[in-house]
Amino acid sequence: MPKREHLLKIGVSGIRGVVGEFLTPQLACSFAQAFGTYVGVGRVVVGRDTRSSGEMLQHAVTCGLLAAGCEVVDVGILPTPTIQVYVGSTRARGGIALTASHNPPEYNALKLFNSEGLFFNSYERGELLDLYHQSSFRRATNDEMRRAVSDYATPPRLHIERVLKHVNVERIRARRFRVALDGVNGAASVMTPRFLAETLNCELHAIWVDPSQPFPREAEPLPETLGELAGLVRRTGSEAGFGHDPDGDRLAIVDETGRVLDNDDVLALAVDAALGRLPGDVVVNLTTSRSIDDIARAHGRRVFRTPVGEANVVEMMQAVNAAIGGEGSGGGIIFPAVHLCRDSYTGMAFLLDRMAETGLTVSQLAAKLPRYHRRFGKVAFEHGRLGPLMQALEESFPEAALDRTDGLKLLLDEGWIHVRASNTEPLLRLAAEARTEDEIERLYGRVLKALEE
């Protein structure tokens, strides 16, 4: 089967692609002009991560926005959540972040935010895409042209102020934690060192915090890509290690022994901390661990589950007025008291606050979490084979309760299985969870067998 490479994707979530031949300044400019037409005359915030194509694309986007009659506020290189907080709290018409998140460096993308600094809902995204395809843009005349201004100082201040409201800053500062950081030379490279070393008074040991340099490792923060950080933790005797992705919305945590925490455990720690402070329920995606249900139950709260995708989780969180939410395997913590977006700063602050409060180490905190075993994988499929595959899987687990909101989720006594088609490639993404290593081994084996047949 020929490999389908997604060098450019224009869809309801915006534009993403390989810069140069595919994602051109013309596309970025037109899409921005459609966006400016859609959100209306007013201020639009533009920021970016550290990709080498970011500056060029930012000029193209600024051009499109000005052409539509918008005023442009350049916030420079910043983490995506910081841009979102700023959009929401300055009541701009909207925002555009130039970041391809955890994709390789040759990619870039336009992430689009509404006036509250949130992803557009699915209806709005459809409207915007139609506007883009119709090419019916507003075109400002010379009299109607607005300014392009910059504001580099306010966004980090606003974001950090909000995060600090939900932790005990003095007790964190008093501990003077020794902390390691891997910034992947990404958008958080300047802001996180200041946050940890100055605001939270940590003894900081940081690597790859030069935003002018390319990504030194694979962009997604995973156990296999965080080897240097783990080594740094051990070498410096750090009490915790934090790993960023290029746009600073996801968070990976390394414990004091140099072990990279499972992403579901990172979310579970944050959920536990948030529910201890605020009323409200929890929203996670279908692939997130049952440990969240256990923690919510202990706090007397409910858990709502959504299809995979930050926008889906956020939409449900708004609907149920949730206290916290996120996506386990994606490494995203969404704490609406700060902002309805994935926010690594909330994650870092919550962890250090918990350590200060309890006197426990990261590994001890993790050990107290409900223990489940998970297995992830992917299987390529041919077009037209997706239905029969799902059917075969369903039939080989006759005892399971079914959830069909996103692919197929099979709920069993000993655990669950979630199978869904990737949005970008002809791949089935597999996830399974069980209480013991033996059980997950057996369960995952049954899944693979069913799919092979």
Add this chain to the structure above:
Amino acid sequence: MTGGAEKSLRISQVGLRGVVGAALTASHALDFASAFGTFLEPSGGVIVGRDPRASGVMMREAVIAGLMACGRNVVDLGVVSTPVIQHAICRQDAAGGVSIGASHNSAEWNALKFFGREGTYLSTAEANELLDIYHLRKFDFVEWEKIGKLRQEAGAIDRYLDDIAAAFDLEAIRRFRVVVDCCNGTSSLILRRSNERFGTSFILINEKIEGVAFAHEPSTTRDAVGLQLAPLMRPLGADAGFLFDVDSDRVAVAAETGEPVSEEMVLPMLADYLLPRGPGRLIITNLSTTALVDEVAARHGGKVVRAPVGRQATIDALASYRPEQVAVAGEGTGAVMMPRFRFVYDGIASMLAVLSMMSERGQPLSQILAGYPRYSILKAQLPLATQRIPALLAELRETYRDGAANVGDGLRVDWPGRWFHVRVSQTEPVVRVICEQRGDPPRELFENLLDRVRNA
């Protein structure tokens, strides 16, 4: 195109020009910049600057994005005159440059002008290649690792003034009290700085940099000089007055008597000043420019070369001579270039040459002007259906067959001491009629011509 329809976009060898929003869009600018980034020779950065029009920021963003995507390092000079951009290209040995600004057009217009190495205008062959790339829309966008970088440079006006100070005796002209109508354009930035650094006495009016509402139409004509500048000459006791267009490549003049001077006079005056200094003996100009140039040339044993109207034709004519053969080149619009100052249309340099002439001759401006025979020029424009033009020109040629005809650009007919030129504008759907006579205005000939054009 039928007569009377308003043209609001022009894509030609001279570049891109149009009314922003109504016709000229972000896409045009971005595609043109991408084409330029593809067209330029591989080595060297690109200099970018703009005039103060509000739409200039949008245009700049397009130009920067297109150039960077082609792997070009870009130096942004901010709001500067076109000659300052050309100077910076030369100084930094850049591959080329882009000037964003619609010069003498009203505020709702904007334009992109392109320059090659050394800050020269593109030749017709180069301009055609650029246009082909633009229309083909096949751009050489580079991979992510090779995308260009942007640098802001604040000191370009100072570096330009360094060279101005070396080329002109500013010490000698410091004593002149000079009033300048900046028309809210880039000349104010340059002349204010000149006052600070060199103690020159430029009194600036309409000096506020403005993006939307210019104090008046920024055209360098006698009428525009008469609006605000000329009436100030006597009350301020000024020695001379100058009016610049927004990007300062053209200039018009007012005498100390308060008399607005015809825009046609700048070129003959500078020819008179520069021809005796040598070595160049040629004056390169266009078919619509005053015959006084010929008389001035004859006085000094110089020679006039007339090209069709339009910057591109003048540049091509200029390119066929060695620089030392040329004394001065320019148009009756107040756009003049001198070998002494890098052969670019430069209103500031033209003004300084006029002031140097006053200083060296020890004569007031009115007296210098009185030294030339009086020529009267009449200009008009009439709408016309494009398809009837060949017949009109043939008819005129037949009617005025007693004169010497030149069909290089429309029709020019010369008699001793009198000529007319009828041609189609490159920028508007109009026929331009120009008629000049030594002494009194040739009213009868002019009216006859207008009638024939109207009835064509």
